[in-house]
Amino acid sequence: MKTYLYLLLFAITALLSSCEDVIDVKLSDKDLNLIGVEASITSIDKPTVFLYKTLKVNIDEAYPGISGAVVSISDDAVPSNTIVLTEDPAKKGYYGVSTNAEYKGIVGREYTLTILTNGVTLTSKEKLAKVEPIDSIQVMPSSRGNNVFLGVFTYGQEPAGLGNYYKWDVYVNDTLIHDASSLAIASDEFVDGNYISKLEIFTDYYEKSKEAKDRKIKLNDTVYVKQTSISEFGYNFYNQMINQSSGGSLFSVPMANIKSNFTSSDGKPVLGIFTARDVSISNKVVIDQSIVSQLKKQ
């Protein structure tokens, strides 16, 4: 519900176009040399880890991956199932499970990720919670004032019992819509136990002048959604990501560092996130003429 509200409030401030421009700002020259990790395990994918060094803000480069780390994942079963991830020879810093080995996330287990690099040990623990299977999705017109855009709507039951957190990943032609401004997350705080119908998780909003670049869902595209479970930590993390990306509006809150769920043996902050999620894949919707023509009608 809060995400919904943030989106709405954002829409209000979007109305006040005011003036936005890029300016030159003097930034600190110090190189903090912190470690960043983006790691994930799901019930349908093998675990992946990207280990890298953070950069100074004004550097125009890709993040340098860190090689030679010892990366392993284990669960809390007795006896524990552990696997060591190996680095992809073609992509520095990327660690994964080799093609002939099998290791997928199991619902209800708590996973521990351990990374040993340059004499420092990083650890993170996440529980893989069950996600209620998604009923279906629909792609329909969604109005924003005078204009109409395509929106992705989900249908499904929210199981009773507080403590469920969701993240929806929207795929267009098998490519994830990854922008922080499109992050769709929710807690069951205001809707616990209800049947959720027509929940708008994504609006394909674009400015007329930038349609070619910004519009994501077009005729003949295929759209599907992965409804995933995230932990309470993940929910707060993505919430803060949304805050950071919508900063610079009238309702923005002061910037703060987003704490990661990693601890480092040398006490230095580690940036990033480790998620363990259960996935439910929705039906595929093909954007045909009947959907697109509804846009013109309004």
Next chain:
Amino acid sequence: MKQLSIILLLFTLTLPGFASIVTLSGYLKDKANGEGLIGATVYIPVLKTGAITNSYGFYSISVPQGTYAVNFSFVGYRAQSPQVNLNTSQQLNVMLEEDTKQIAEVLVTGEKKNRNVESLQMSMEKVQVKLIKKLPSFMGEVDLIKSITLLPGIQNGGEGSSGLYVRGGGPDENLMILDEAPVYNASHLLGFFSVFNSDAIKDVEVYKGGIPAEYGGKASSVIDIRMKDGNSQQLGMSGGIGNISSRLTIEAPIIKDKWSFIVSGRRMYADFLFGTLLGVKVLKDNKIYFYDLNLKTYAQINDKNRVYLSAYMGDDYFKAGESIYMRWGNLTSTARWNHLFSNKFFSNTSAIFSRYNYNLGVPSKGSDQFDWSSQISDYNFKEDISWFLDSKNKITFGVNCIYHHFEPGQMVAGENSNFSDRKLTNYNALDNSVYISNEQSFGSRLTLRYGLRYSYFQQIGKGIVREYQNPDKPNEKEVTGEKIYGSGKLIPPGYNNFEPRLALKYMLTPQSSIKASYNRMAQNLHLISDTNTPTPLDIWLPSSTYIKPLIANQLGLGYFRNFKENMFETSAEVYYKKMKNVIDYIDGADLFLKDNLETQLLRGSGYAYGLELYAKKQEGRLTGWLSYTLSRSMREIPGINDGKAYPSSYDRTHNVSLVASYELARRLNLSATWVFSTGTPTLYPIAKYDVQGNTLYYYADRNSNRIPDYHRLDVSLNYDFRKNDRSKFKQSLNFAIYNVYARRNAYSVTFRQNEDNPNVSEATRLSIIGTLIPSITYNFTY
């Protein structure tokens, strides 16, 4: 025997100690409309003693029997000096006539020319409404609250933020009262305008320090706003039509001299015009508007009794197509009874009601429908007595009882909606205080006001108090239980606070004086909000087990000096303020629609100090003032910035206001204001990382950077159609430009990845007003 009695009689008459003391009292009013004049001066030169009128225009002065020339004066009015034969106590009501020639020249001053030197009160600014109407306005609306920010020591966050920061204190630390009723959210339209329609307002007094004992409840300042009572002499109308709003005020006597009323309304319209001028993408089904309505009636029942009834209501309404609507507004009403127990005992009894509420929701009947509402209401009884003991002592005392009722939030959703009904815990609190104070003069140079206020605050049931494992650090995951209190049951703890108040003035010469003051203030209502812009969704919470009262101790010292027979007024004031139990928020705090807000708060201390320099020219064709403030406002909160002190969001190192008004011709007046302020503290990132293909930033110490400085020039040209004519109908045209050199003052600076190249980060500046904004307003009075 007869000779002896005559000698004795002569003896008693000549010995000053034995001469009878008589009291001269009464009301000073405006001859044209019967309005009581607040802060006017009554002065007897030969005795070197005087008094000033109170908020109702009443004065009382006790002197030895005799015949004296008594001087009645008020700035902008022709003084009168009748000879008064004071053999017995008597009432003398005086009607003063406006001195129209002076109004154009003088902008903001006190009553006597050297009042700033003579008056005991320091750190107080008086804003005379009719005189600020000539200042450049934003969109044709002269805003009282924005004008106050032109005074030293008072700042705000720029456009989009109407909160006032007084001497480094936050926007919720100002007691803003309209005819004694608190106004909880004084901003329209997210901070562009305040809710005060200057056509309905008579007087504004802003206390930054040296706060008298009769005021309490907020830590940093008191903004005491008084409505006009209504013209008791004849029908009067005034109004104006501007770019974005129109105003109309009607006032008239119901019984001449005895019973009057005033109705004043303002409505913003032309949403389209407003939108276009501000660059708002106006969409067909959108609505943005606000309105204000002020009502008041005043009746003089007899010589000793007067009754006032005033009310204010105003709303903001915003609707974006069928997607969302937001409505917020204030309602206040005050009933007052002035009673003169004797010519030395003035009493005011008030019953006050104030409510602020808002609604937010989605209007459809479908799955996303909901309505969220929240409110805070006050029921207040107040009794204030002034005892004009003698010519050297004026004692005031009184009692104030408030019942606060808070409803932080309630959600109501329809059957088809995805949302469930929900209610956050309500709070109720008793807020009581008593005070006593004496203003005493010692000789002709030294005046001292000493007083004590005692306040007691406690929550009262119905209510729920959650219990945590560690009550000093409430943690959402460590709730150990909850205690439910029934209706009317007192909820511990109660907070007692003694608030001593001290003010001192020592006249060095008739043109110069030194003043000092000390006040201790306790604040028990806390605004929970971490956004720069006051959003209607900000919540007020009472002091409780987990939220302790904010205590501020302030010391001030000032030197006041006038030059060239009071043509120039100058002052230099320094202050130091120490605050205890200051609230700030944990990193990444979630304050939105949340119960158990105590888990998101951190508590610590703060301090602020500064130097305020002020110079004003009051006479001549060119008038105006220059104010410069050098200050610091710091916070020290365990859990933020590793416990190290950091600048608060209200810290503005340099602040300059230059206001000038020049009378080009008899009917033409040009005025300009230029303001400068050091940029708001902010955070710049020192490293970046990536999640899901998005650049995220890592920040340094809290508030260790500053956004670019803020400065702006406004000009306005005012043309009076028939000034100085005897005609009752007066018109004027005002043409103004806001932000003349079109500076893009930054509201915030945030970092984002470049649209085309995600490896590049750029600093984006958001300016609320990025261009110059012209406006034209037509004003009339009848």
